[in-house]
Amino acid sequence: MSACKNKKCTSLVGVEKGRLAVLCSVVPNLAATLLLALARRRLSKRKEGPPPLLLAVFGPAGCGKSSVAAALAKRLGLPMIEADDHHDDAARKKMADGFALNDDDRAPWLIRVRDAVASASAKAGGAVLACSALKSKYRRVLASSELTSDMAFVYLKTSADTLRARVEERQKVTGHFFPPQLVTSQLETLEIDDNVAAYNTERGAGGAKALVEHIVADVLALQSASSWSAPAFYAKVNHAVRMA
Numbered sequence: 001m002s003a004c005k006n007k008k009c010t011s012l013v014g015v016e017k018g019r020l021a022v023l024c025s026v027v028p029n030l031a032a033t034l035l036l037a038l039a040r041r042r043l044s045k046r047k048e049g050p051p052p053l054l055l056a057v058f059g060p061a062g063c064g065k066s067s068v069a070a071a072l073a074k075r076l077g078l079p080m081i082e083a084d085d086h087h088d089d090a091a092r093k094k095m096a097d098g099f100a101l102n103d104d105d106r107a108p109w110l111i112r113v114r115d116a117v118a119s120a121s122a123k124a125g126g127a128v129l130a131c132s133a134l135k136s137k138y139r140r141v142l143a144s145s146e147l148t149s150d151m152a153f154v155y156l157k158t159s160a161d162t163l164r165a166r167v168e169e170r171q172k173v174t175g176h177f178f179p180p181q182l183v184t185s186q187l188e189t190l191e192i193d194d195n196v197a198a199y200n201t202e203r204g205a206g207g208a209k210a211l212v213e214h215i216v217a218d219v220l221a222l223q224s225a226s227s228w229s230a231p232a233f234y235a236k237v238n239h240a241v242r243m244a
């Protein structure tokens with residue numbers, strides 16, 4: 001049996017080298033045909049409409065991600081996904097008992113959250129997520145499926161004192177499971193890189209409501225110029241303090 005002579009084909013084979021070589025000997029130019037079909041599918045998907053608007057509001061406990069994500073979702077007419085709803089009982093108990101989650105605890109949870117966002121976004125053409133997503137690699141997991149790859153990350157920058165005060169107050173008032181003593185570990189775990197749009201939650205008057213309007217204005221400005229994308233969003237906000 002002769003091996004496939006198509007150069008593109010040899011670059012495609014990888015795992016299925018043997019089987020694809022056999023197929024290519026039967027169907028001439030199979031690899032080129034497959035590549036063309038794939039490119040056409042991608043193109044037709046893009047032509048169907050604007051890319052989904054996927055925002056992930058993230059940061060340590062108490063930064064306001066649940067409040068801000070809920071208001072953003074309402075304002076933008078999109079579903080909201082709350083990552084806390086996807087923690088299993090063991091993880092909730094661990095945190096309630098005063099122990100921080102580690103990478104292993106968070107790994108399956110991040111996949112569940114990613115998949116929930118993907119399915120909500122596929123139905124609604126976008127979604128707003130509230131998720132701690134403290135490390136860069138956690139954010140990469142959230143954006144790791146085809147349907148979530150356009151996810152834009154909104155970081156709510158908040159001082160340690162404010163975080164502690166908000167989490168303490170919330171626990172007193174609502175009996176929320178997350179204890180204030182875990183705020184330190186949240187801050188130690190937090191990693192901020194260039195792939196985020198950072199908003200300061202403590203500057204200016206108007207609290208969470210005004211903050212949401214700033215975020216919406218930035219997003220809509222890019223959308224109305226047909227230039228919405230996560231990198232364009234980061235460049236526009238560029239870590240600037242938006243609550244001046």
Ligand SMILES: Nc1ncnc2c1ncn2[C@@H]1O[C@H](COP(=O)(O)OP(=O)(O)OP(=O)(O)O)[C@@H](O)[C@H]1O
Nearest residue numbers: 060061062063064065066067166170178201207208
């Ligand atoms: N910008 C803000 N200004 C003042 N208070 C705020 C602001 N954002 C949120 N809060 C208050 O802080 C508390 C924590 O907010 P929220 O539950 O939204 O935070 P979170 O980041 O989702 O926390 P967690 O991840 O622990 O659930 C709430 O009582 C909320 O009303």
Ligand SMILES: O=C(O)[C@H](O)[C@@H](O)[C@H](O)[C@H](O)CO
Nearest residue numbers: 060061062084101132133178
């Ligand atoms: O990654 C984590 O450590 C968790 O997601 C926490 O951030 C909590 O669930 C949340 O803050 C409580 O609401």
